[in-house]
Amino acid sequence: MFVEVKIKTMLYSSELIKGTLRTIILKLLCDQQKMYGYEITQTVKDLTQGRIQLTEGALYPTLHAMESEGLLTTEVEYIGKRVRKYYSVSKQGKAKAGEKINEFAEFMETMRVLLNLDLGTLKVQ
Amino acid sequence: MFVEVKIKTMLYSSELIKGTLRTIILKLLCDQQKMYGYEITQTVKDLTQGRIQLTEGALYPTLHAMESEGLLTTEVEYIGKRVRKYYSVSKQGKAKAGEKINEFAEFMETMRVLLNLDLGTLKVQ
DNA sequence: ACTTGATACCTAAGAGTTTTATGTATGTTT
DNA sequence: AAACATACATAAAACTCTTAGGTATCAAGT
Numbered sequence: 001m002f003v004e005v006k007i008k009t010m011l012y013s014s015e016l017i018k019g020t021l022r023t024i025i026l027k028l029l030c031d032q033q034k035m036y037g038y039e040i041t042q043t044v045k046d047l048t049q050g051r052i053q054l055t056e057g058a059l060y061p062t063l064h065a066m067e068s069e070g071l072l073t074t075e076v077e078y079i080g081k082r083v084r085k086y087y088s089v090s091k092q093g094k095a096k097a098g099e100k101i102n103e104f105a106e107f108m109e110t111m112r113v114l115l116n117l118d119l120g121t122l123k124v125q
Numbered sequence: 126m127f128v129e130v131k132i133k134t135m136l137y138s139s140e141l142i143k144g145t146l147r148t149i150i151l152k153l154l155c156d157q158q159k160m161y162g163y164e165i166t167q168t169v170k171d172l173t174q175g176r177i178q179l180t181e182g183a184l185y186p187t188l189h190a191m192e193s194e195g196l197l198t199t200e201v202e203y204i205g206k207r208v209r210k211y212y213s214v215s216k217q218g219k220a221k222a223g224e225k226i227n228e229f230a231e232f233m234e235t236m237r238v239l240l241n242l243d244l245g246t247l248k249v250q
Numbered sequence: 251a252c253t254t255g256a257t258a259c260c261t262a263a264g265a266g267t268t269t270t271a272t273g274t275a276t277g278t279t280t
Numbered sequence: 281a282a283a284c285a286t287a288c289a290t291a292a293a294a295c296t297c298t299t300a301g302g303t304a305t306c307a308a309g310t
Contacts, residue, residue, distance in 0.1 A: 016144045051235050080306075081306090084257095108233050110173050115226055143267065162289095186289090204276095255306105255307085261300105273288105
């Protein structure tokens with residue numbers, strides 16, 4: 001006899017994730033050299049313990065856009081009869097990745113201050 | 126003779142700020158008891174050294190929505206002939222503030238891991 | 251043989267939030 | 281008088297993501 005256990009994983013109310021998709025893609029691709037779309041969704045899910053689950057409806061159009069902007073390059077591979085489209089960062093994409101990650105780090109720091117600071121002494125006259 | 130010095134303050138590419146507006150509003154109002162819209166924009170600008178500049182077109186509709194959702198209450202005050210609309214958090218709003226701030230903290234931690242982790246050893250089979 | 255679930259790609263309508271562009275009006279500084 | 285800051289507000293457009301669908305291969309269970 002088996003008992004099914006459901007662990008409630010806190011999924012972020014998705015509005016927070018908005019605006020981070022490109023940064024995530026660029027970071028993963030810089031670390032991994034090349035990845036395909038589905039792999040990106042699974043890797044993010046694994047790395048975040050299911051907290052961030054990229055939807056394909058958001059991911060694929062974004063990958064296409066980033067390719068047409070010259071940030072990513074692609075190569076197709078066949079696994080049996082199944083297609084895989086691998087994405088890699090271009091030189092331009094690497095530069096962008098640095099900017100984006102930097103920007104996000106600064107944003108986190110700013111928000112940390114904003115949400116933790118005691119405002120008791122501050123006043124707008 | 127004076128030399129004008131312009132300090133380039135890095136304004137966040139605004140997509141990162143998306144989804145954080147309500148959290149910011151709730152946090153400020155929990156700390157300050159009551160604030161009016163314009164004051165919120167100025168306070169956020171000051172606290173973040175100009176890095177986050179809320180636009181009025183985003184702020185006012187959001188304040189109205191939060192009021193109609195029962196998270197905020199209002200009282201009008203006259204400064205001379207000029208109207209000020211003060212917002213305060215309701216009991217419900219305080220609970221929501223706690224949730225939101227918590228959620229954001231967890232989100233930051235998740236993103237920190239995601240963007241810093243060395244992925245060299247990981248593989249999706 | 252059939253169904254289910256995972257893998258793997260894709261698009262399009264709709265929802266939601268923010269930007270940009272206005273508008274009104276008072277008070278203060280140059 | 282003009283410019284700027286204070287203070288509210290709305291509406292069209294832009295942008296991103298969700299939801300919902302579609303196609304197809306492969307593995308595993310019934």
